[in-house]
Amino acid sequence: MVGASKAQTGNGPIRYGMVGGGQGAFIGAVHRIAARLDGEFELVAGALSSDPARAKASAAELGLDPERSYGSFKEMAKAEAKRSDGIEAVAIVTPNHMHYPAAKAFLEAGIHVICDKPMTSNLADAKKLAALAGQSGRLFVLTHNYTGYPMVRQAREMVAKGVLGDLRVVQAEYPQDWLTERLEGTGQKQASWRTDPKKSGAGGATGDIGTHAFNLARFVTGLTLDSLAADLTAFVDGRPLDDNAHVLLRFKGGAKGMLWASQVAPGNENALKLRVYGTKGGLEWEQEHPNHLWFTPFGQPKQLITRGGAGAGDAAGRMSRVPPGHPEGYLEGFANIYAEAARAIRAARRKGGKAGKDVIFPTVEDGVEGVAFVEACVKSSRKNGAWTKL
Amino acid sequence: MVGASKAQTGNGPIRYGMVGGGQGAFIGAVHRIAARLDGEFELVAGALSSDPARAKASAAELGLDPERSYGSFKEMAKAEAKRSDGIEAVAIVTPNHMHYPAAKAFLEAGIHVICDKPMTSNLADAKKLAALAGQSGRLFVLTHNYTGYPMVRQAREMVAKGVLGDLRVVQAEYPQDWLTERLEGTGQKQASWRTDPKKSGAGGATGDIGTHAFNLARFVTGLTLDSLAADLTAFVDGRPLDDNAHVLLRFKGGAKGMLWASQVAPGNENALKLRVYGTKGGLEWEQEHPNHLWFTPFGQPKQLITRGGAGAGDAAGRMSRVPPGHPEGYLEGFANIYAEAARAIRAARRKGGKAGKDVIFPTVEDGVEGVAFVEACVKSSRKNGAWTKL
Amino acid sequence: MVGASKAQTGNGPIRYGMVGGGQGAFIGAVHRIAARLDGEFELVAGALSSDPARAKASAAELGLDPERSYGSFKEMAKAEAKRSDGIEAVAIVTPNHMHYPAAKAFLEAGIHVICDKPMTSNLADAKKLAALAGQSGRLFVLTHNYTGYPMVRQAREMVAKGVLGDLRVVQAEYPQDWLTERLEGTGQKQASWRTDPKKSGAGGATGDIGTHAFNLARFVTGLTLDSLAADLTAFVDGRPLDDNAHVLLRFKGGAKGMLWASQVAPGNENALKLRVYGTKGGLEWEQEHPNHLWFTPFGQPKQLITRGGAGAGDAAGRMSRVPPGHPEGYLEGFANIYAEAARAIRAARRKGGKAGKDVIFPTVEDGVEGVAFVEACVKSSRKNGAWTKL
């Protein structure tokens, strides 16, 4: 029996705060649901908006103690670090350019960080953050949430076990359509900051969703990217960042791949898809049907492995809450990252404690790699698609 | 923007207790996640098992105050009713035969009831419960959870608006495969009580999943069933209840239908599916791909309406938490029933308050109808499939 | 290698004639393509229409020798029987009521018959025809064309080998939408005769497509139908024959099933589908994706078997012309019936010769059973769905 309650490991929920995520934001609410789903986290503090009125109203709506609704993340880090009942972790859900200063503040205050992706808006910040995180002794969890889907774990496990043989071809794609027209021109908040290089960094579609596709490919295959050749385009007039990225990939060891990220492909919502082919078989997974994984052993009939069904292993099982055929979705996958974070934080509560090897989440190193991927794409594209080392 | 936070309406969470759902149970944990997902409910009391040791251990695991972990639901109803901080609602998640006495106890104690389905193990109890609920002035919410899926709401709205014209044909089915072999013979808890007439009532597959298919058809079409002809079978040797139900349906007004429920159809996990056809068009929906709804207007190309995408209306929108293409699943649909219950309970907090018309959940009347459906199936099948009025 | 040429067995094509199938007809052209596809048949004579002018024009268009374009099938049977180069076989593709007299004429003239379905417009004729065919020593091939699909053969082979264990549940359906409105009122030829009891017989949707679904279920499972309970409806005002059939099935040996045929289900083109479940596994096949067969062994991952791919056996292989992934369709399936007929006719050219056991096509007995199915449906429905023996 798949145990819906298995993540509830007792000793009281983990107190956490949030930076960003006030009214009008999107991803903040997703983080709160993900944190709440297994009862592992309790939201007790926030610097929810850079706009004081919005910050206050947002805190009230969420039932925060007004005293713990802060005007800035710096103030929050300082104040919470002093409290005996202060937060153990912070979720950073601001636009990209604020990730670095906020994460720095909390790590320095001895508080675990759960941070949205891409990790920073430039590679220099990313490297500094990695160094900082390493020194801090605190946890850094990057919410590349698609790695939380059970069948993504299943795929990773199968590759690691050699079921596919030696990998040859990796096809990753993440098409969307929401920026087909100039939505940022209407003032829509999500579109505005995502197409603004000051807030997003150098990558548009590349940074927002290309990093997801890249991270997913890396997570499942375990392959290291050697170099890439990119052709980035801003199809919508007046858009300063790419809204379509065509990228060729060369992995260490000889595997090759393609990555396509687009925000201008009508009919695509969040059509993240990964296909991996090796000498012995292939795997195909789509985010919009996340409970299914196609396994295609060479010379045998194709198999559809379902979450919790026959053929699904332990790596998927420990990420599941309900029986097969009852679909789990985006929020459950996101919550799995929080569940893994909770396990790691609980382990860290014990002096020098570490979570087991089966506890897996994207880290600050994945964050550095993601930002390096974006910068390499931009660099290659500016050099007319020259092969560029990561 | 789809608002992931919209259900969080403040004034503190609703205190609730749970009857059943201790260690080894399945649906209790689902109810707890559903209650927790939007932050609307707080679990503060429980009579989690009829086995005292298991009840105690379960309560500890869930972090309940030991004082509010009760040995029986009767004790719990009595004690909680007296407390100033007593529960406002109870979730009843026991095997079917205990639903009636437990619901009775809490309604009589002035506590709102959220109850799993089928509502009772026989029609007499169901009718008594309906009478009781009516007199109590308390809310009775039946967790026919599939009615919480956004695209089911979308389908209902489209039918109600006449988009399909006059309805003619309704095809409902719910095949599973988990009882293909005699799982109850191994002592598996879920299989054991579901195949035991003393705990389940007169229907096997009919009661466990046939009621879901029937309720879904009713919910979407708004049609009233006039009569049915059923052929129930227990294919597995020694199983006292049906594991496959073939049912013909006649609705008032002339529409006709078929309903198939099976627990012995290998390859089917929870393949609940509804197809509705009218003079102007059709709709098709599958539980395992719940974010999609096929709309087939006669003489026009088929349309795939997605949750939150173009073509999806208000009824679906208010049930959604994340943008289209990020799949929501079973737990979110289940949580939508709890979210609707929360709205109704908050309205009821205000003297004589009532939730708006857009707040919709299955009620005690739906529960009566579901049990009547089971009994009519059994009766018809015993009479060799004679047409039987509901 | 799948051999596209394997059916071409030499010794010159088989000379055949056609009754019906003139201008404005649909199925005649399909038969001609099917006959031509493998180069096994040559059309040399015809009584293409009961309207002399249309018969003549049709014959000219098809390049028939004017001398062999006949005014009636009787004349044709007589004349061709006398010719040294007369036809060896006739394809009868008229409306249903003409099948019997035409088939009778040709069998009596010693000519093999290939006849469209349903075999006759009433059971009495069907039985007489069966007797006639038995006495004639000629072949009678009924074009239940769906039995020609390779993956239908694959399914039949798997059931016969016991891969599914003992069969329990059979779900067959054939929904269409083309008669959702009163198309026959516009004079459309196909709709007109199909809704006219004088030409179609007692069944509407039941006869036209219900027989296909029934035959397919029989062909794949090998089960014999014991009895049925039917609820037939004419949803469109003024239509004298059913346009929707809901039928419960009981097979000898204990398996049960449902059959749904509809011409008023918007969004359905020719959505013939068969699902079969046994103690060890299940199979699912859809006519609109005929190159795929789902095989769902209990307790193992689902498998998608493709025509010509791994897992497909001999029975499918001998019905295939091109490699897997190059879809074969309706015409190829239809042509497979003709290819089997050609094998049988070539065998019969040798005195007393018989085709091998692997040569399989629907026969006059299947025709009798199909018409018996229609009449039992009508009888049961008139008795308010009473169980009726076939």
Add this chain to the structure above:
Amino acid sequence: MVGASKAQTGNGPIRYGMVGGGQGAFIGAVHRIAARLDGEFELVAGALSSDPARAKASAAELGLDPERSYGSFKEMAKAEAKRSDGIEAVAIVTPNHMHYPAAKAFLEAGIHVICDKPMTSNLADAKKLAALAGQSGRLFVLTHNYTGYPMVRQAREMVAKGVLGDLRVVQAEYPQDWLTERLEGTGQKQASWRTDPKKSGAGGATGDIGTHAFNLARFVTGLTLDSLAADLTAFVDGRPLDDNAHVLLRFKGGAKGMLWASQVAPGNENALKLRVYGTKGGLEWEQEHPNHLWFTPFGQPKQLITRGGAGAGDAAGRMSRVPPGHPEGYLEGFANIYAEAARAIRAARRKGGKAGKDVIFPTVEDGVEGVAFVEACVKSSRKNGAWTKL
């Protein structure tokens, strides 16, 4: 009504011969079926194999007059040109390197040529052939058969009408898996010549299937390729030609694209797929489900257009033989090229006659472009993926 007989335009079938396609070949049999399907062509001559014994046996099997079974294509061109009943057209179905000399011989003999793809094994030959064809006044039909699928025609028509707005992104792919292992090492004929540069030319997967994907993209979009950047790989040890091609595309006018062709992607049979996105909407088509076309107008629900169903226009309609829901497949699509060729040949029978504008088939110019595509891919890949003009 879709007219299955519409291609049968009388005046007697077109006499044609075949070069290649003897026993053991694959594509020859496909051509023969395609030629036969509509009754438009009659095979009367052949140079079926370079091996005399095989040529003779093959001719006998196909029922050719022994006198018209030739030892070489040169002899055949010469002899047939002299006959009053000589062939009007020849189908060239040899390995690639023989296309050029054979086509040359027949064009010079005044005989129309129907030739398999890629047109030649090198660009120099292709250009010479184009010049020759232009001077000859004879027809040259290249069997890029996927352009014969009705829904491909539908897609082309929609793009041409501006339904998608200005095109931005074109994603083409054609993965297979049959060369995942070193099949050519076993002596398998198809694998052997396709991996032999002397017979195939410079491209492996690129030439065999990449040209199909490229041609399809060109055919549907009408866009002209400006340049490409390619990364070709031979993953299987000892294979001299690429078995995987990753290609970036830049079209004139600013659209961009990706093309992936692979013979080493387990689980893929002939998964040719095209996706096209413009400012107003998108289209998606898959060869393995050829009767369906997804149309995704921006800001509206997705539509599934079916062959012959609502939303399908004239361009698809004239390529269809049977009603919607009765799948047409690979052979019908192939036959559509032959049907178009027949229309053009019949028009050419009338002195100076030309077929109507609606008669469309791939020509010698498409052939040149396809071979140029292969050579550009090889050149770019050798220059480490430098952008290379076509």
